[in-house]
Amino acid sequence: MRADNLAREIGAELCSAGAGEMAEIERVYAGDRMSDLLHEVDDHTLLVTNLAHRVLIRPIELVDVAGICLLNGATADPELVAAAAEHGAVVMVSPDGMYETCGRLYAALEGRKAGESRR
Amino acid sequence: MNSATYSIAGGDYENGGAASKRLKAILKKVGADPKAIRRAMVAAYEAEMNTVIHARGGRMRVAVDASQVDVVVEDEGPGIPHIGQAMVEGYSTAPPEARELGFGAGMGLPNIQRNSDRFSLRSTPGQGTQVHFTVYLTPQTAAGAAVNSVAIAPDRCRQCLRCLAACPTGAIRVREGGPRILEHLCIDCTSCTAACDAGALGLGADAGRERDAETVLVVPGAFLAQFGPGAGPEQVLAACEELGFARVRVLDAWEAALQKAVWAYAQDESEVHPVLAPVCPAVLNLIRLRFPSLLGHVAPFLTPWEAAREECEAARMTAVAACPAQRTVLSTPGLLTRLDVVSPAALYNELHARLGTDAAAVPPQAGRQASACDALQVSGIRHVVKVLDELEDGQMPDCAVLELFACDEGCFGSPAWTEDAFVARHRHERSAVVPVDGAAGAVRRTRPLTPRGGLRLDVDMGRAIEKLARIDALTRALPGRDCGACGAPTCAALAEDVVLGQTDVRACIHLEPGPLEIPV
Known part of the structure; x- marks a missing residue:
């Protein structure tokens, strides 16, 4: 599903504008440990994390992150948003915590797949 | 070859990753495959952050050519007292401020290993740690790594066949054009070179480069x-x-x-x-x-x-x-x-x-x-x-x-x-040259030894089983003298070579003329 549509479906706010919004998101990985995030990254994976610090800039710059979803209405660091825009990644902020957000993401992505397979 | 050295400041979380970023710029310039770049970046960033988190400071040395990127990250830090433990997923000694930022999950070193094709770790408690890893940029590099080093001089071969009998794994064939070594069977021992008086199989000779006061x-x-x-x-x-x-x-x-x-x-x-x-x-x-x-x-x-x-x-x-x-x-x-x-x-x-x-x-x-x-x-x-x-x-x-x-x-x-x-x-x-070289140490193997596959008879398993049956039948039809005259060390080896299309069964000098009867 396209990143901007996905953000709309889960009620998240889009923070970065640019090519990243058009990225096709196929899977989601949620975690708060940098090594796990690095290990799971690819260009179709949305990372969901409580880490809202600027250290997230590095994964965006170094490995091709498709997108990052921050939680609990966190404020996205302007530099993080700028780095994402430069590297074609999307940054979105969900108003909810990890559990609710992942539930909505699952419903949006898997529900749609199930709908497709029924057709 | 393109090489560079970047310094890494200890404790500077804000700039941690700067060296990796510069390495990425090089890799993009040489047009490396995005997947290889990602692997190199995960490994480089983890190694760099280890220095930021644990050490006073350090440096990243990189070298890139068309086939590989080689990275050494070395630091002046506390060192790792138990390398075996450090390689265990989840083991970490990172301070709380690092954990708050998502580091120190104890996954760094295993992550480097997983994302590299060659990895080594050396550490001296009290002095520092050195991580060295290589990421192959092309599949060919991985396949082309040296398997064995027996040097062959085919024109010296007198076809005496001593090497055939000497090889413990049956890896040699002596046919027209001298000895040939089957790489998948050769274990790189000295059996064949010791057996060869003619100098067709040896160690190779090289004089080496110029020596200098730094070597x-x-x-x-x-x-x-x-x-x-x-x-x-x-x-x-x-x-x-x-x-x-x-x-x-x-x-x-x-x-x-x-x-x-x-x-x-x-x-x-x-x-x-x-x-x-x-x-x-x-x-x-x-x-x-x-x-x-x-x-x-x-x-x-x-x-x-x-x-x-x-x-x-x-x-x-x-x-x-x-x-x-x-x-x-x-x-x-x-x-x-x-x-x-x-x-x-x-x-x-x-x-x-x-x-x-x-x-x-x-x-x-x-x-x-x-x-x-x-x-x-x-x-x-x-x-x-x-x-x-x-x-x-x-x-x-x-x-x-x-x-x-x-x-x-x-x-x-x-x-x-x-x-x-x-x-x-x-x-x-009886001499007194006792090793007093304190610097030499044992190094833990970070990547476990894996079984080495022999030759697969066929990529398709059904056909492989079929070939196995044919090899078996043909082996029974051969005289079983294992004389080596055909150039293979045993009759079973000849049968395998024949079924794989490497040679003709008529290489056997003991077979009667006429069609060969193969028992079923």
């Missing part, structure tokens, strides 16, 4: 015993020190460190007995190929030459390799490994000239200390195969540690030497 020369202990009764190992070592190298080190130092580490491992850690000491790389190849069920017995350390190689990233090294297996181990480094492998012959003349030939025999020196560990040394490939066979059958020898060497009398028996194995060993043992 460290490393020689095996056996090398020092090759210069006659008038030149004891002490004298030879002194002569080596005049050759113009910065320093001369003896491999015995790493062998002693390994022996100590393996003994400690056998007593405190190992759950299986006996423990196999990783002393001879050819024996490790044999275990991987023929006795994979025994891999769990091998102590998780690098062989002495591999351990020595890990140290030559700091200083250029010239290594005198005594056998093909050592040469292979030494010739598969990354771009940042400044290593030059030479054959013993490259230094013989020069040393002989310095040592003279008419000196009186050197009297024995104060004896070496006998080793305190309960280790059984077995040497010579036939004995080694027999012991491994017995071990696989559950017959445990009465010892805690088994040291297996492919050559007779260990490394003293390599055909690269000029002296007889027993003579050289005696000369070595």
